[in-house]
Amino acid sequence: MRSSDLPQVRALSLFNSMGEENFEALMQAAYLQTFPPQLDLVHEGDPADFLYVVIEGCVELYAHANRREATMAMVHPVSAFILAAVLKDAVYLMSARTRARSKILLIPSENVRSIFELDDAFARAMVLEMAGSYRYVIKEHKGLKLRSSVERLANTLLRQDREFGNGTGEFELPYDKRTLASLLGMTPENLSRAFNTLKPYGVEVSGTTIRLTDIKALKTLAKPTPLIDDPKT
Amino acid sequence: MRSSDLPQVRALSLFNSMGEENFEALMQAAYLQTFPPQLDLVHEGDPADFLYVVIEGCVELYAHANRREATMAMVHPVSAFILAAVLKDAVYLMSARTRARSKILLIPSENVRSIFELDDAFARAMVLEMAGSYRYVIKEHKGLKLRSSVERLANTLLRQDREFGNGTGEFELPYDKRTLASLLGMTPENLSRAFNTLKPYGVEVSGTTIRLTDIKALKTLAKPTPLIDDPKT
DNA sequence: CTGCGAAGTTGACCTAAGTCAAGGTTGACG
DNA sequence: CGTCAACCTTGACTTAGGTCAACTTCGCAG
Numbered sequence: 001m002r003s004s005d006l007p008q009v010r011a012l013s014l015f016n017s018m019g020e021e022n023f024e025a026l027m028q029a030a031y032l033q034t035f036p037p038q039l040d041l042v043h044e045g046d047p048a049d050f051l052y053v054v055i056e057g058c059v060e061l062y063a064h065a066n067r068r069e070a071t072m073a074m075v076h077p078v079s080a081f082i083l084a085a086v087l088k089d090a091v092y093l094m095s096a097r098t099r100a101r102s103k104i105l106l107i108p109s110e111n112v113r114s115i116f117e118l119d120d121a122f123a124r125a126m127v128l129e130m131a132g133s134y135r136y137v138i139k140e141h142k143g144l145k146l147r148s149s150v151e152r153l154a155n156t157l158l159r160q161d162r163e164f165g166n167g168t169g170e171f172e173l174p175y176d177k178r179t180l181a182s183l184l185g186m187t188p189e190n191l192s193r194a195f196n197t198l199k200p201y202g203v204e205v206s207g208t209t210i211r212l213t214d215i216k217a218l219k220t221l222a223k224p225t226p227l228i229d230d231p232k233t
Numbered sequence: 234m235r236s237s238d239l240p241q242v243r244a245l246s247l248f249n250s251m252g253e254e255n256f257e258a259l260m261q262a263a264y265l266q267t268f269p270p271q272l273d274l275v276h277e278g279d280p281a282d283f284l285y286v287v288i289e290g291c292v293e294l295y296a297h298a299n300r301r302e303a304t305m306a307m308v309h310p311v312s313a314f315i316l317a318a319v320l321k322d323a324v325y326l327m328s329a330r331t332r333a334r335s336k337i338l339l340i341p342s343e344n345v346r347s348i349f350e351l352d353d354a355f356a357r358a359m360v361l362e363m364a365g366s367y368r369y370v371i372k373e374h375k376g377l378k379l380r381s382s383v384e385r386l387a388n389t390l391l392r393q394d395r396e397f398g399n400g401t402g403e404f405e406l407p408y409d410k411r412t413l414a415s416l417l418g419m420t421p422e423n424l425s426r427a428f429n430t431l432k433p434y435g436v437e438v439s440g441t442t443i444r445l446t447d448i449k450a451l452k453t454l455a456k457p458t459p460l461i462d463d464p465k466t
Numbered sequence: 467c468t469g470c471g472a473a474g475t476t477g478a479c480c481t482a483a484g485t486c487a488a489g490g491t492t493g494a495c496g
Numbered sequence: 497c498g499t500c501a502a503c504c505t506t507g508a509c510t511t512a513g514g515t516c517a518a519c520t521t522c523g524c525a526g
Contacts, residue, residue, distance in 0.1 A: 044460055045459075045460055063375045063378075063379065063460075064379070065375060065376075065379040065380065065456070065458060065460075065461060066379055066380060066384070066456060068379050070375070070378040070379055072371070072374070072375070072378075083364070084363075084364040084367045084368050084371075085368075087360060087361065087364045088361065088364050088365070088368070088466075090368070090466045091459075091460070091466060093368060093371050093372065093375070093460055094371070116357070116360070117357075120353045120356065123353065123356050123357050123360060124349070124350075124356050126360045127320060127349070127356060127359045127360050127363060128320065128321065130317075130360060130363035130364055130367055131316070131317040131320045131321050131363055132321070133367055134317045134363055134366055134367045134370065135317050135318075135321070135323070135326060137367065137370040137371055137374055138305070138317075138326050138327070138370055139326065140374060141305070141370055141373060141374050141377070142296045142298060142303070142305070142326070143298075144374070144377055144378065145296075145303040145305075145377065145418055146296065146297070146298035146299055146301050146303055147298060147299060148512075148513095149512080149513075150512095151299070176473075176474095177473075177474065178473075178474085185378050186513075186514090187513075187514060187515080188473085188474070188475090189474090189475075189476085189513090189514075189515080189516095190512085190513055190514070191474095192474065192475050192476075193475090193476090193513090196475095196476095207474095207521095207522080223298070223299060225298060226278075226324075227277055227278055227296075227298075227324070227326055228298060233321075233323045233324060381482075381483095382482080382483070383482095409503075409504095410503080410504070411503075411504085419483070419484090420483075420484060420485080421503085421504070421505090422483090422484075422485080422486095422504090422505075422506085423482085423483055423484070424504095425504070425505050425506075426483090426505090426506090428505095429505095429506095440491090440492080440504095467526100468525100468526085469524100469525090469526085470523105470524090470525085470526100471522100471523095471524095471525105472521105472522090472523090472524105473520100473521085473522080473523100474519105474520080474521070474522090475518100475519080475520070475521085476517100476518085476519075476520090477516105477517090477518085477519100478515100478516090478517090478518105479514100479515080479516085479517105480513100480514080480515070480516095481512105481513090481514075481515090482511100482512090482513085482514085483510105483511085483512080483513095484509105484510080484511075484512085485508105485509080485510070485511090486507105486508090486509080486510095487506105487507090487508090487509105488505100488506085488507085488508105489504105489505080489506075489507100490503100490504080490505070490506090491502100491503080491504070491505090492501100492502085492503080492504090493500105493501095493502090493503100494499100494500090494501090494502100495498105495499090495500090496497100496498090496499085496500100
């Protein structure tokens, strides 16, 4: 793999505390590849052969059942996904596909597990990574169980504004609306309608650009809570 | 704490590989207490002061938002809960209450974290424990997003039959119906109706006893998949 | 500029599930 | 053995959200 990409991988909290020789051994075994958009990387039910790290681009995690499909999460650079399946040497619970041209690091799961046994700092980093992922899903699950679709949308907009618009009230949706709809657990049609019901709360939509002109009102409706909406904790 | 309870704690996969002196240090700092039913142990949003281990009884994890409440999981002996919050030194994302008279081990989270730093085997056990919890929530989330409430109930019944009835088709519900309803993400009224729509598929309910007389038909409706319904993987 | 196709929107309609209000069961306790 | 209080069930009704089909918008290739 290209040495210019190494530092950003090394900088990941998952890798930055491990021993240099172990890191090198992992990278030695790894493949760095660039994939076109809409390419299936892993399929749920398959044994976990690789740990994946998104270096550039964007990856969608999704799941199937009952001839329905649901987007479970979007993975942005630089972060790893499907760590749990690799550690447990189990099958993937989710499928993954690229949503943009993406540069991705593939580390054979056997190597991940053997270095995990060898390197104590790596093992500890894994715990924290897993704890973070766990809490992310718990928050998603709480949102889905306790909120209406309009509330979920409102809170997502408020979060995006904090993350991408720096609280200015104007930002771009990071993905298309059908994906957003699936992520929020609704149909594209219903997302459209949800945007309309948010119009009186100062939500202006034009294509993929969003403007929030009355954040206070939106918050009254959304009732955000750090126990669901704060990605940090 | 009573020494007769030590072996079952030690036998937990979370604790069975760690060094003896570290285990003793943890237990030295821990409290073993028996609580009456319906007692609140932790409240979401509070800082994680203790790691909890259910030795006897039953604990419900639940969450609040929008003046609604949802049961997130039931914890049975012998297992630990809210590990992630303890490790990250963060606030609890869920509340917990006893659902039966319960014997519970409380380990101060500072001690957990310091032993985590000290004991490599303990750190590795934590990774696997977290990975298991992560995959549990992912499965719950998939079920909620991809299945109707009747399907969720049908699959839960099939699973209970495997776990408690050993596949005989007859077993007791492990908790009351309102709890089951909340766990499945529906109202008690709707659970009643769901049981009725399952009647033609050989589901007989009398109080808390369930008899499945046509498992094949039930499976046709439930369409179980190990990627959601197998608690082992 | 034009025309095509995908993505998004809208409206009409339908269905699953929630809500509310009675009843009915059951089980603990006097 | 009766009474009370949970818990559960049922029925009538409402509502959120899904479905289907038509239409619009927009980006883009020719």
